[in-house]
Amino acid sequence: MRRQSIYSQEQECLFFDSFTTRWLKKKYQIQFVKEKEIIYIFNGQIARQIQNFSSSEPDIFYNLEQIKYLEWIGKYGNNFKKTAKWGINWDGQILQKVGRYYSKIFYFILKNIILRRWEKVRLMEIINYELLQNISQVDVFEEGEYYDDLKIVIGCGCYEESQKKIGRWIELRDSFWDRAQVTYNGEYNKKGKKIGYWDINFDRWGDGKYKHIGGGLYSERESQIKIGKWVELDEEFKWEKQVTYEGEYNMKGMKVGRWDISYCVRGEWQYKQIGGGSYGEEEGQIKIGRWVELWERFQWRAQVTYNGEYNITGMKVGRQQINKLLYYIVYLQQIEISQI
Secondary structure (H helix, E strand, O other), X not given: OOOOEEEEEEEEEEEEEOOOOEEEXXXXXXXXXXXXXXXXXXXOEEEEEEOOOOOOOOOOOOEHHHHHHEEEEEEXXXXXXXXXXXXXXXXXXXXXXXXEEEOOOOOOOEEEEEEEEEOOEEEEEEEEEEOOOOEXXXXXXXXOOOOOOEEEEEEEEEEEOOOOEEEEEEEEOOOOEOOEEEEEEEEEOOOOOEEEEEEEEEEOOOOOOOEEEEEEEEOOOOOOOEEEEEEEEOOOOEOOEEEXXXXXXXXXXXXXXXXXXEEEOOOOOOOEEEEEEEEOOOOOOOEEEEEEEEOXXXXXXXXXXXXXXXOOOOOEEEEEEEEEEEOOOOOOEEEEEEOO
């Protein structure tokens, strides 16, 4: 018999698609049902069920593994608010050295963990609260062989009292995992907005040695608007798909002029241009003229590009040529298709 929900809310989380070996974002539902029960539904299936729910707010999870395995253990005080120390149960294992402490007044430094655990990468964000100074320091660790064995700091930064990021930060990319260990290094102003130059770094071999592969400038005046020359990563950037886009933003944060697409074969450091084209000078980031673009599932095993034309309104016109280079085969196969 299907339970009747009292009300529900929707959140977004990351999950790893093993078929395409990439991280994707997808909505999940939190359903509140009678008798203090909460059900987390992902992709139409029940991913987690919590009975005897006592809090006024449900836990929000940021990836599918958290939904399945993360459980906070502690006590509730008045008005169903969390109080005192809370520990962590991860897939049946109690983590000994981390947790949260809830109180109205803090007189000591506290270690608090925000888990970003999933099967492809195990990370911990540990916050050291120093509330006498109204500032908290965040360190992001990569874990070792065991859950409580922290190997190396790979990110860090500071929050101010209202939980805005301030000052210098090293941040992890949302889709950070063992074959896409990418960090962003830059500065936040007092309003919690990115400003100045931000570096993009990549640890290709998983040895903790990050190298610069991209970056660019944020406006000092506007709210996190990219300006000037940028080298950006493909949304699915990973070891098998080391693709970058290099070009320019105008003062309104719009792509303009020539943008080049470059690719680095795994095992090498040299990026080579394999595509690109131009954006119009008008607003809207409209592609114009001749473009060489990548297939959406481009990677080292399937280096497929499209060569065709855009008109002045950004519509594809004429014939489009598909170039395919599969598994490092030395010949280039060309196919022409009609484009309406």
